[in-house]
Amino acid sequence: MAFVYSIRRLLSGSSTASSILHSQYASIRFNTTLTSPKLFISGLSRLTTDEKLKEAFSPFGQLLDAKVIADRATGRSKGFGFVTYASIEEAEKAREGMNAKFLDGWVIFVDPAKPREPRPPPQPLQEPSDTGFRTNKTVGWCG
CATH class of the missing domain: 1.20.5 (Single alpha-helices involved in coiled-coils or other helix-helix interfaces)
Structure with a gap:
Protein backbone atom coordinates (compact mmCIF):
# COMPACT_ATOMS: atom_id res chain seq x y z
CA MET A 1 0.00 0.00 0.00
CA THR A 32 30.11 17.33 -16.52
CA THR A 33 32.79 19.77 -15.49
CA LEU A 34 34.65 22.12 -17.75
CA THR A 35 38.28 21.47 -18.60
CA SER A 36 38.95 24.96 -19.89
CA PRO A 37 37.74 28.45 -18.90
CA LYS A 38 36.77 29.14 -22.53
CA LEU A 39 33.08 28.94 -23.54
CA PHE A 40 31.46 28.67 -26.97
CA ILE A 41 28.36 30.88 -27.35
CA SER A 42 25.97 29.98 -30.20
CA GLY A 43 22.70 31.49 -31.36
CA LEU A 44 23.91 35.09 -31.21
CA SER A 45 22.00 37.83 -32.98
CA ARG A 46 23.64 39.45 -35.99
CA LEU A 47 23.51 42.70 -34.00
CA THR A 48 25.47 41.39 -31.01
CA THR A 49 28.88 43.02 -30.66
CA ASP A 50 31.95 42.19 -28.58
CA GLU A 51 30.95 44.87 -26.06
CA LYS A 52 27.40 43.52 -25.65
CA LEU A 53 28.75 39.99 -25.17
CA LYS A 54 31.24 41.21 -22.57
CA GLU A 55 28.52 43.16 -20.76
CA ALA A 56 26.21 40.12 -20.64
CA PHE A 57 28.84 37.71 -19.31
CA SER A 58 30.79 40.01 -16.96
CA PRO A 59 28.53 39.48 -13.87
CA PHE A 60 29.75 35.88 -13.56
CA GLY A 61 33.43 36.62 -13.04
CA GLN A 62 36.58 38.19 -14.42
CA LEU A 63 36.45 38.12 -18.21
CA LEU A 64 39.71 37.85 -20.08
CA ASP A 65 38.22 37.94 -23.57
CA ALA A 66 34.81 38.17 -25.27
CA LYS A 67 34.81 37.83 -29.05
CA VAL A 68 31.99 37.62 -31.60
CA ILE A 69 33.21 35.87 -34.75
CA ALA A 70 32.60 37.89 -37.91
CA ASP A 71 32.69 36.98 -41.60
CA ARG A 72 35.86 38.24 -43.27
CA ALA A 73 34.17 39.36 -46.47
CA THR A 74 31.07 41.11 -45.10
CA GLY A 75 32.12 41.95 -41.55
CA ARG A 76 28.78 40.65 -40.24
CA SER A 77 28.52 38.37 -37.23
CA LYS A 78 28.46 34.64 -37.98
CA GLY A 79 26.11 34.05 -35.02
CA PHE A 80 28.60 32.61 -32.56
CA GLY A 81 31.42 33.73 -30.32
CA PHE A 82 33.78 32.83 -27.49
CA VAL A 83 34.13 34.01 -23.90
CA THR A 84 37.20 33.32 -21.75
CA TYR A 85 37.22 33.61 -17.96
CA ALA A 86 40.08 33.74 -15.46
CA SER A 87 39.02 30.46 -13.80
CA ILE A 88 37.05 27.34 -14.62
CA GLU A 89 34.67 27.96 -11.69
CA GLU A 90 33.64 31.34 -13.13
CA ALA A 91 33.12 29.75 -16.54
CA GLU A 92 30.89 27.06 -14.97
CA LYS A 93 28.79 29.74 -13.23
CA ALA A 94 28.41 31.61 -16.52
CA ARG A 95 27.46 28.42 -18.32
CA GLU A 96 24.74 27.65 -15.79
CA GLY A 97 23.55 31.25 -15.65
CA MET A 98 23.45 32.13 -19.34
CA ASN A 99 22.57 28.87 -21.13
CA ALA A 100 19.20 29.12 -22.93
CA LYS A 101 18.78 32.81 -21.99
CA PHE A 102 17.86 35.76 -24.20
CA LEU A 103 20.54 38.12 -25.50
CA ASP A 104 19.54 40.82 -27.98
CA GLY A 105 16.20 39.06 -28.53
CA TRP A 106 17.73 35.68 -29.41
CA VAL A 107 18.09 32.54 -27.28
CA ILE A 108 21.77 31.76 -26.82
CA PHE A 109 23.40 28.46 -25.88
CA VAL A 110 26.58 28.16 -23.85
CA ASP A 111 28.82 25.12 -24.27
CA PRO A 112 32.44 24.27 -23.49
CA ALA A 113 34.78 25.39 -26.26
CA LYS A 114 36.55 22.61 -28.12
CA PRO A 115 40.22 22.97 -29.00
CA ARG A 116 40.88 24.25 -32.48
CA GLU A 117 41.62 21.51 -34.99
CA PRO A 118 44.68 22.03 -37.21
CA ARG A 119 43.91 22.89 -40.81
CA PRO A 120 45.56 21.00 -43.66
CA PRO A 121 48.29 22.92 -45.48
CA PRO A 122 47.12 24.81 -48.57
CA GLN A 123 47.50 23.01 -51.89
CA PRO A 124 49.98 24.51 -54.35
CA LEU A 125 48.45 26.22 -57.37
CA GLN A 126 48.74 24.36 -60.66
CA GLU A 127 50.60 26.23 -63.35
CA PRO A 128 49.75 25.75 -67.01
CA SER A 129 52.14 23.59 -69.00
CA ASP A 130 54.15 24.72 -72.01
CA THR A 131 51.29 23.70 -74.32
CA GLY A 132 48.75 25.85 -72.49
CA PHE A 133 46.71 22.90 -71.18
CA ARG A 134 46.20 22.07 -67.54
CA THR A 135 45.69 18.63 -66.13
CA ASN A 136 43.24 17.84 -63.40
CA LYS A 137 44.87 15.12 -61.33
CA THR A 138 41.57 13.89 -59.87
CA VAL A 139 39.82 13.43 -63.22
CA GLY A 140 42.62 13.18 -65.77
CA TRP A 141 43.52 15.17 -68.81
CA CYS A 142 41.17 18.00 -69.75
CA GLY A 143 41.66 20.32 -72.62
Whole structure:
Protein backbone atom coordinates (compact mmCIF):
# COMPACT_ATOMS: atom_id res chain seq x y z
CA MET A 1 0.00 0.00 0.00
CA ALA A 2 2.87 2.38 0.76
CA PHE A 3 4.30 1.70 -2.67
CA VAL A 4 1.04 2.70 -4.36
CA TYR A 5 0.87 5.86 -2.22
CA SER A 6 4.43 6.86 -3.20
CA ILE A 7 3.69 6.28 -6.89
CA ARG A 8 0.49 8.32 -6.61
CA ARG A 9 2.46 11.14 -4.94
CA LEU A 10 5.05 10.99 -7.67
CA LEU A 11 2.45 11.17 -10.44
CA SER A 12 0.42 13.89 -8.78
CA GLY A 13 3.45 16.19 -8.80
CA SER A 14 3.85 16.83 -5.10
CA SER A 15 6.58 19.30 -4.28
CA THR A 16 8.87 16.77 -2.58
CA ALA A 17 8.68 14.28 -5.43
CA SER A 18 9.10 17.05 -7.93
CA SER A 19 12.16 18.41 -6.15
CA ILE A 20 13.71 14.93 -5.95
CA LEU A 21 13.25 14.39 -9.68
CA HIS A 22 14.49 17.88 -10.49
CA SER A 23 17.63 17.41 -8.39
CA GLN A 24 18.35 14.06 -10.08
CA TYR A 25 18.00 15.57 -13.55
CA ALA A 26 20.02 18.61 -12.54
CA SER A 27 22.85 16.42 -11.29
CA ILE A 28 22.86 14.55 -14.61
CA ARG A 29 22.82 17.79 -16.62
CA PHE A 30 25.56 19.59 -14.68
CA ASN A 31 27.63 16.56 -13.77
CA THR A 32 30.11 17.33 -16.52
CA THR A 33 32.79 19.77 -15.49
CA LEU A 34 34.65 22.12 -17.75
CA THR A 35 38.28 21.47 -18.60
CA SER A 36 38.95 24.96 -19.89
CA PRO A 37 37.74 28.45 -18.90
CA LYS A 38 36.77 29.14 -22.53
CA LEU A 39 33.08 28.94 -23.54
CA PHE A 40 31.46 28.67 -26.97
CA ILE A 41 28.36 30.88 -27.35
CA SER A 42 25.97 29.98 -30.20
CA GLY A 43 22.70 31.49 -31.36
CA LEU A 44 23.91 35.09 -31.21
CA SER A 45 22.00 37.83 -32.98
CA ARG A 46 23.64 39.45 -35.99
CA LEU A 47 23.51 42.70 -34.00
CA THR A 48 25.47 41.39 -31.01
CA THR A 49 28.88 43.02 -30.66
CA ASP A 50 31.95 42.19 -28.58
CA GLU A 51 30.95 44.87 -26.06
CA LYS A 52 27.40 43.52 -25.65
CA LEU A 53 28.75 39.99 -25.17
CA LYS A 54 31.24 41.21 -22.57
CA GLU A 55 28.52 43.16 -20.76
CA ALA A 56 26.21 40.12 -20.64
CA PHE A 57 28.84 37.71 -19.31
CA SER A 58 30.79 40.01 -16.96
CA PRO A 59 28.53 39.48 -13.87
CA PHE A 60 29.75 35.88 -13.56
CA GLY A 61 33.43 36.62 -13.04
CA GLN A 62 36.58 38.19 -14.42
CA LEU A 63 36.45 38.12 -18.21
CA LEU A 64 39.71 37.85 -20.08
CA ASP A 65 38.22 37.94 -23.57
CA ALA A 66 34.81 38.17 -25.27
CA LYS A 67 34.81 37.83 -29.05
CA VAL A 68 31.99 37.62 -31.60
CA ILE A 69 33.21 35.87 -34.75
CA ALA A 70 32.60 37.89 -37.91
CA ASP A 71 32.69 36.98 -41.60
CA ARG A 72 35.86 38.24 -43.27
CA ALA A 73 34.17 39.36 -46.47
CA THR A 74 31.07 41.11 -45.10
CA GLY A 75 32.12 41.95 -41.55
CA ARG A 76 28.78 40.65 -40.24
CA SER A 77 28.52 38.37 -37.23
CA LYS A 78 28.46 34.64 -37.98
CA GLY A 79 26.11 34.05 -35.02
CA PHE A 80 28.60 32.61 -32.56
CA GLY A 81 31.42 33.73 -30.32
CA PHE A 82 33.78 32.83 -27.49
CA VAL A 83 34.13 34.01 -23.90
CA THR A 84 37.20 33.32 -21.75
CA TYR A 85 37.22 33.61 -17.96
CA ALA A 86 40.08 33.74 -15.46
CA SER A 87 39.02 30.46 -13.80
CA ILE A 88 37.05 27.34 -14.62
CA GLU A 89 34.67 27.96 -11.69
CA GLU A 90 33.64 31.34 -13.13
CA ALA A 91 33.12 29.75 -16.54
CA GLU A 92 30.89 27.06 -14.97
CA LYS A 93 28.79 29.74 -13.23
CA ALA A 94 28.41 31.61 -16.52
CA ARG A 95 27.46 28.42 -18.32
CA GLU A 96 24.74 27.65 -15.79
CA GLY A 97 23.55 31.25 -15.65
CA MET A 98 23.45 32.13 -19.34
CA ASN A 99 22.57 28.87 -21.13
CA ALA A 100 19.20 29.12 -22.93
CA LYS A 101 18.78 32.81 -21.99
CA PHE A 102 17.86 35.76 -24.20
CA LEU A 103 20.54 38.12 -25.50
CA ASP A 104 19.54 40.82 -27.98
CA GLY A 105 16.20 39.06 -28.53
CA TRP A 106 17.73 35.68 -29.41
CA VAL A 107 18.09 32.54 -27.28
CA ILE A 108 21.77 31.76 -26.82
CA PHE A 109 23.40 28.46 -25.88
CA VAL A 110 26.58 28.16 -23.85
CA ASP A 111 28.82 25.12 -24.27
CA PRO A 112 32.44 24.27 -23.49
CA ALA A 113 34.78 25.39 -26.26
CA LYS A 114 36.55 22.61 -28.12
CA PRO A 115 40.22 22.97 -29.00
CA ARG A 116 40.88 24.25 -32.48
CA GLU A 117 41.62 21.51 -34.99
CA PRO A 118 44.68 22.03 -37.21
CA ARG A 119 43.91 22.89 -40.81
CA PRO A 120 45.56 21.00 -43.66
CA PRO A 121 48.29 22.92 -45.48
CA PRO A 122 47.12 24.81 -48.57
CA GLN A 123 47.50 23.01 -51.89
CA PRO A 124 49.98 24.51 -54.35
CA LEU A 125 48.45 26.22 -57.37
CA GLN A 126 48.74 24.36 -60.66
CA GLU A 127 50.60 26.23 -63.35
CA PRO A 128 49.75 25.75 -67.01
CA SER A 129 52.14 23.59 -69.00
CA ASP A 130 54.15 24.72 -72.01
CA THR A 131 51.29 23.70 -74.32
CA GLY A 132 48.75 25.85 -72.49
CA PHE A 133 46.71 22.90 -71.18
CA ARG A 134 46.20 22.07 -67.54
CA THR A 135 45.69 18.63 -66.13
CA ASN A 136 43.24 17.84 -63.40
CA LYS A 137 44.87 15.12 -61.33
CA THR A 138 41.57 13.89 -59.87
CA VAL A 139 39.82 13.43 -63.22
CA GLY A 140 42.62 13.18 -65.77
CA TRP A 141 43.52 15.17 -68.81
CA CYS A 142 41.17 18.00 -69.75
CA GLY A 143 41.66 20.32 -72.62
